[in-house]
Amino acid sequence: MTENKTIAFSDEALAKAKKIIARYPEGKQKSAMLPLLHLAQAEFDGWLSPEVMDYVATLMNVKPIEVYEVATFYSMFNTKPVGKFLLEVCQTSSCWLRGSNEIVNHIKKRLNIEVGETTDDGLFTLKTVECLGSCGTAPMLQCGADFHENLTIEKVDELIDALKNKKERSSYLKSLVNS
């Protein structure tokens, strides 16, 4: 984000935010916290800067600290910049039983990064995560809202190749269309 740009949602996102806030009773607008932070993350490059969090606080009429303490609690919120494509590989039991270690090792080698790191071109960040409810189609990884299941080394390579040609950041928020 450039420094002189004031932080504000697009008209479309702002309309969504208002609709979300209206789902909760009078005086309970703080309930909109998680959906609004998801929206903010989608609007502002996939992560929540302090300025973005301050902006979200004003939308709900709460103190900034109330937003910071929530944003740092939940694993889906990034409080540091991330690559355009976040590859989140599940490493819990059922995925591990079916080879998630090999998947992680392959991605590390292929992209030349460690877990938690971003490639120099800013395209990929590799993360390991805990069970995502895809245990029956293990091993798996999530990128944006998409689940990539029954993974093999070949499938991972195909995915990385396809993402390299994709223009848009993969955002799980595309799914919140109706809200």
Place this chain on the structure above:
Amino acid sequence: MGKKLLLQHINEPGIQTFEVYRKMGGYASVEKALKTMKPDDVTEEVKKSGLRGRGGAGFPAGMKWSFIDKKSEKPRYLVCNADESEPGTFKDRYLMEKIPHALIEGMITSSYALGAKTSYIYIRGEYMYIVRILEKAIEEAYANGFLGKNILGTDYSLELYVHPGAGAYICGEETALLESLEGKRGNPRLKPPFPAIAGLYACPTVVNNVETIAAVVPIINNGGDEYAKIGIGKSTGTKLISASGHINKPGVYEIELGLPVEEFIYSEEYCGGIWKGRKLKAVVAGGSSVPILPTNLILTTAKGEPRLMTYESLSDGGFATGTMLGSGGFIVMDETASIVENLYTFARFYHHESCGQCSPCREGTGWMEKILHRIEEGRGSMKDIDLLADIAKHIEGNTICPLGDAAAWPVSSAIRHFRQEFEDHIKLQRCPLSR
């Protein structure tokens, strides 16, 4: 073929849409309840059905409903727990994705019974694509007069919303879920008061699992007594089982409670046996939180009877020789799997997910993770085994919420049943099974 109540129309083309769902008899329970039954009659049928909560604890649903404070002037809420983060569990996702109207219908009928005017479905944030599916289904239900003001011309009105979480297993615990829904960190609350008295916004609230709410539909359609005829004893009805790990056919299966475990694992209708022609070694039968059992004990009880898929049979023998049905997350391990490494993945999980409020859980889970890592890597000592067991014992029962127990039970049970394998890791200074 066992009886199917939740998934019987799962292969019907277009069942995701209101139109097809309705054609297959959908929303009949709403019509029946709102037009011919009083709210308390609905609760009565659920009581008669013997339905037990499908989220993990197995508490009788009708009884939970009857605890809701109806004298309070405050609004009442029904909150559906779609957080589904227990490792090995993916049945709610399957149900919501394939047949979303089953959940919406169950929410309407159940909200009517409880007198809720606003209800929420709290779904884990990683299931964002299902948020869209559910919101579409909800829109269709509004458009067809099943949600909103004066449903089907009656004086009952209901607003229903989907609320995404943001990645935190602990938010599956019902009071943490309510905190999270209020826009806060997911720290479990001290109980009492229970949600039935002071839940969401300190108002009377019922929290139920997705599958529990969906099961209300066939209960109202066919009557509680009919539902109770399926199953054995206090394990009535059907249950969705998420099967994963080293089996030929991982997936979600609806079983009649009472099915023998052996049949579930080996028959073609279900898991289809162990993959690659290997032998069964161990099973975690009800999601990561329940005790692990070796082959002999998962197939037969200590009394030598065949083990059945029921709450009672799986827990027969207590934790000495039994386990729990839990969430129905059935994880199967073949002879090549390292029990220690599997346990390490669980310990890492619980350490990561501890909310940090209680020191036994916050510190103990991290400590167990570290010790298990060192044993798996061949750097452990014999004393570590007793240390592990000791830490687990000190967490158990000493925390605000059951996550502490959930972290401790897998450890105690693995040492109880597979002590030799821990010792082998230590003696050989490496994993005896690593591939």
